[in-house]
Every structure is written in C-alpha cells, then in structure tokens.
Amino acid sequence: MITITGTEQFKAWQEKELPPVEEVHAGVFSVPVPFINNPMRYTLAYVLVGEKEVAVVDPGWDSDEGWEALKAGLAAAGLTPSSVTGIVVTHFHPDHLGMAARLRAASGAWVALGEHEPRAESWGSEPDAFVAADRKQFQAWGVPADFLDEVSFHQATWAQMANLQEPEHRLADGELLPVAGLQVRVLATPGHTPGHICLVDEANGLILTGDHVLPRITPHISLETINQVDPLGDYLASLEAMGVGADMEVLPAHEYRFRGLPERVAELKEHTLTRSAEVLAVLESGTAETVWDVSRKLTWSRGFVSLRGFTLRLALAETASHLVYLAARGTAVDIAVPRSPAAVG
Incomplete structure (x- = not known):
C-alpha cells in the first residue's frame, strides 16, 4: 500500500x-x-x-x-x-x-x-501521408470500417504533434x-x-x-x-x-x-503481467485473428463496447503492445501486428 x-x-x-x-x-x-x-x-x-x-x-x-x-x-x-x-x-x-x-x-x-x-x-512533412498511414495501420489491425474514422488520427493531430x-x-x-x-x-x-x-x-x-x-x-x-x-x-x-x-x-x-514506490511498482508489474496472461489465453483459445479480435475478448472496466474514439484507439494499441511483448518472449503469435510508417518513423 x-x-x-x-x-x-x-x-x-x-x-x-x-x-x-x-x-x-x-x-x-x-x-x-x-x-x-x-x-x-x-x-x-x-x-x-x-x-x-x-x-x-x-x-x-x-x-x-x-x-x-x-x-x-x-x-x-x-x-x-x-x-x-x-x-x-x-x-x-x-x-x-x-x-x-x-x-x-x-x-x-x-x-x-x-x-x-x-x-x-x-511525424513527417505531409499531413495527408501521415493520416493515410495511420489509418492503414488500424485497418491492418482488423478495425471495422465503421470505426476507422474515430480511431485514426486526422490532420489536426498531425498539426498538433508537428508544432x-x-x-x-x-x-x-x-x-x-x-x-x-x-x-x-x-x-x-x-x-x-x-x-x-x-x-x-x-x-x-x-x-x-x-x-x-x-x-x-x-x-x-x-x-x-x-x-x-x-x-x-x-x-x-x-x-x-x-x-x-x-x-x-x-x-x-x-x-x-x-x-x-516499491509497493506501487510491484502493483504495476503484477497488473501488466496479468494482462499479458489474459491476452495469451485469448491467443490459445484460437478465436482471434486480428488485434481487434483480441481486444474485444479482453476485460475492460466498462466493457469493450463502451470504448469509443481515442479511448478505443488506446485500447487497441495497448493490446498490440502485449502481442508484440509475448512474441518477443517466445510465444507463438499467429496474429500479424503490422505498423505503419507513421508509427515506426
């Protein structure tokens, strides 16, 4: 405590x-x-x-x-x-x-x-290219077309970050x-x-x-x-x-x-590893083919359907980070986690 x-x-x-x-x-x-x-x-x-x-x-x-x-x-x-x-x-x-x-x-x-x-x-010098690359990443993560506009960055985001x-x-x-x-x-x-x-x-x-x-x-x-x-x-x-x-x-x-601080660090580590274990369980169930699929099956405080806009974007990106973490440590992750040029620099 x-x-x-x-x-x-x-x-x-x-x-x-x-x-x-x-x-x-x-x-x-x-x-x-x-x-x-x-x-x-x-x-x-x-x-x-x-x-x-x-x-x-x-x-x-x-x-x-x-x-x-x-x-x-x-x-x-x-x-x-x-x-x-x-x-x-x-x-x-x-x-x-x-x-x-x-x-x-x-x-x-x-x-x-x-x-x-x-x-x-x-973030590059072309806002149109930035927006297109960001949208492409979330498409590759399996985000349905109806949600792409709300999870993707727009030109205003590029302007804010570039300035x-x-x-x-x-x-x-x-x-x-x-x-x-x-x-x-x-x-x-x-x-x-x-x-x-x-x-x-x-x-x-x-x-x-x-x-x-x-x-x-x-x-x-x-x-x-x-x-x-x-x-x-x-x-x-x-x-x-x-x-x-x-x-x-x-x-x-x-x-x-x-x-x-040691107690709080221990809590954060436990929370993070518990989340990775939940992601691993979804992978082992064989019921997910995309980052979106995995996210939908995870436990969210108010349920996945409550996640909209930027909050949904963060949830997907968090899920992707767990998939990469597990893969880097030897877990067989069949779900591709591609990253756009805007994401990797």
Whole structure:
C-alpha cells in the first residue's frame, strides 16, 4: 500500500477540483496546469529553484487557462515566466510538452527532452501521408470500417504533434540537469514513450516520475509510439530501475504525491503481467485473428463496447503492445501486428 503525502491534491482529485500550488520542499513547487477536456483534468508541473536559475518540469497542456495557472504557480514561488532558465519535459505528449513553446517565448529558456524521445520531424512533412498511414495501420489491425474514422488520427493531430516545441538539449541517462544549484539526475525510463525520463533529486529525497509511475492508474503502453519495438518490455525493464527512489517521496505528473514506490511498482508489474496472461489465453483459445479480435475478448472496466474514439484507439494499441511483448518472449503469435510508417518513423 502506498502512503498519500499530497493530501490536498488527493482531496482535490476526489472532489474533481484543481489542487492548490504547494511548496513540496524548499525550492520545489508543484503547480497544477489544467488538461483541457480530459478526465485527467491537470498536469502537475514542478518548479525547481536553483541558484539564480529556475527549471520548470512538464509545463503542461497549452491553453490560455493553463498559461494563467502556470504564471500563478510561478508567482507563488516569487517568480515570473522571465525567471525560468530551463524547461525539462519527461516526454513529448502534449499535456507535458504543449506549453513549452509559450513558456520559452516568454522566458528564452532552453527546452530539454530525453535523448531517445521522438522529434517533431518524426511525424513527417505531409499531413495527408501521415493520416493515410495511420489509418492503414488500424485497418491492418482488423478495425471495422465503421470505426476507422474515430480511431485514426486526422490532420489536426498531425498539426498538433508537428508544432510542438523542438528541444535544444537532449538528456542522457545519469546526466545532471544543467541548472546551477540543483543536483537532479536524469533516469531513463522508456515504455510510456521511447525516451521518457524520470528525475531523481537525491539531496531532497524526491523522484519526479512523469507518467512512468502514477499512484492510481496504470500508464498507457502503446505499440504505436514512434521508434519503439517492444514498449511493454521496455516499460517492465524501466520499472526495475525505480529502486533508486525506494525511500523517496514520489512526485508524479498526474493525480497526487505519495510514498511507497516499491509497493506501487510491484502493483504495476503484477497488473501488466496479468494482462499479458489474459491476452495469451485469448491467443490459445484460437478465436482471434486480428488485434481487434483480441481486444474485444479482453476485460475492460466498462466493457469493450463502451470504448469509443481515442479511448478505443488506446485500447487497441495497448493490446498490440502485449502481442508484440509475448512474441518477443517466445510465444507463438499467429496474429500479424503490422505498423505503419507513421508509427515506426
């Protein structure tokens, strides 16, 4: 069992409100930035104050509302956007990287991602080709024609991903953040994305886990992520690396702070392997010929028929990641799991 340390955050989560800005530790502030039209509701940005230098970790989804929330969080720390010298993003998803361009424009700060995280150029220069390739992948996964429009990306998705802020710095595993007065080390944790990173602040006994470890939900592990061959295998291996934070307070990018990282890691591993066992049982039954077929036979919290739109897309991509994981470990998987050029880069 974990121990919840972000009690105000937990209360706000239960009441479906935005939590307050908090000084977690001297010079470390958590700032909730609204995640517009999403059940996660907010991303927890973190402001790390060094010696005349300031880093913001995961500035959040780009919106006017989010910008005001981020400025208010900086103000609570006695800062303004112009005070920020570095922007560190745990992974490329828009609810983490989205606000980086606006914050960089207001501050001149550098932006950094993990060294293996995809760049915007990975999505190509032609939106029509991107959309067609994405649709082709889901067709190959057995998605019926009636569902293709709702699970496939559209040109607006391409524009959103291609316009995300490009990083000036790439952070390698074990590297210290280049911020004066901080001793925060990068921990590579691929899985949720190819170049996802966590940040270990040994001096203050804190570990910032991005989306790699959250207190309540299991991070989505998708096969479709660019440049990732076996994302589920990567994720399980990355969980093993979390022992460095065994006694630390966990600062996730969503939900609320907690202690008990080893216990939570054990839960995540058990959940993931149980899911793979369920996928294996479907394969052994001989009743599935496509990714869609397997997905339909798995246990979903509200049933498969309730999955629509982007949620259905995620469910299919998760199923595909389990099929690839099993195949990589010697299971005979007769179901082809082709990937489009847009997916593999």
